[in-house]
Amino acid sequence: MDKKSIFPLINQIALRLLFKVAIFCGALILLFFTQLSWWSIVIFLIAVLIIYASELPQSRLLKISFFLTALIGFTASCFLNRLLFGNVFLYGLAVTVVLSFMLFIILGAVSFLKNYLSAYRVLNTIILFLISLLVFYAKMVFALSPAYGQWIFPWWLAVILFISLIFLFKETFSFLGVSLSKKIWQISFVIGLLAVEIGWILMFLPLGFVNAAIFLTLFLILVRDGIALHFLGFFNRNIFFYELTFFVILAIAIFATTSWDI
Numbered sequence: 001m002d003k004k005s006i007f008p009l010i011n012q013i014a015l016r017l018l019f020k021v022a023i024f025c026g027a028l029i030l031l032f033f034t035q036l037s038w039w040s041i042v043i044f045l046i047a048v049l050i051i052y053a054s055e056l057p058q059s060r061l062l063k064i065s066f067f068l069t070a071l072i073g074f075t076a077s078c079f080l081n082r083l084l085f086g087n088v089f090l091y092g093l094a095v096t097v098v099l100s101f102m103l104f105i106i107l108g109a110v111s112f113l114k115n116y117l118s119a120y121r122v123l124n125t126i127i128l129f130l131i132s133l134l135v136f137y138a139k140m141v142f143a144l145s146p147a148y149g150q151w152i153f154p155w156w157l158a159v160i161l162f163i164s165l166i167f168l169f170k171e172t173f174s175f176l177g178v179s180l181s182k183k184i185w186q187i188s189f190v191i192g193l194l195a196v197e198i199g200w201i202l203m204f205l206p207l208g209f210v211n212a213a214i215f216l217t218l219f220l221i222l223v224r225d226g227i228a229l230h231f232l233g234f235f236n237r238n239i240f241f242y243e244l245t246f247f248v249i250l251a252i253a254i255f256a257t258t259s260w261d262i
Helices: 003-033 038-053 057-080 088-108 116-143 155-175 182-202 209-232 237-256
Strands: none
Touching: 003 038, 003 057, 003 088, 038 057, 057 088, 057 116, 057 155, 088 116, 116 155, 116 182, 116 209, 155 182, 155 209, 182 209, 209 237
């Protein structure tokens, strides 16, 4: 196929992707600014199902990321309507832009983007951070309720974090080419369990929900890259110490900027 016939095809794919992203963006904005009215929820669900049904077969390799992105959007809209601080409009706009960017990567990573593995790593990192951020923010919100103690990690938050990470890491290792069959589920299970344990420990520290989310995300990135590189045969000591050093430096920065007053 010559270049003259390839470029129109690429343009058509890009336009279809942008159209789907625009649909998702519009449905998300309705959720944010109608205070989760029943009809906006219905429109959002219909939009998500239509976008998923019209995806290219290759894009369905990222179906976990797709549905987690939609779930993050819905959950974020719930919290934005009960925001404890800040400007609802600005936060809503920022969330819409980020999730739209994520959806563009999901729908076009395999068929449109050249360096799709790097794009997926960026997408996966954003998803890990947003999941962690929502979990720690939810803990902060529910800690204000008399039904929850200040240092309790609600069991349902732990379950959400655990299940989300199991399926997400299963997709991650499969997409990156780590062919371990049943071992992928076992490794993903262990990672999810470790994330819950670390999240529980972080609940006891005065880090704030953003710093706690950043710390947990850094740990998950280190584990993700280390395991993927090991089983793909690219792992060596230099890479390990580089990523470990990066993790330690940022972790020290997080703890250094935290107020430890009792």
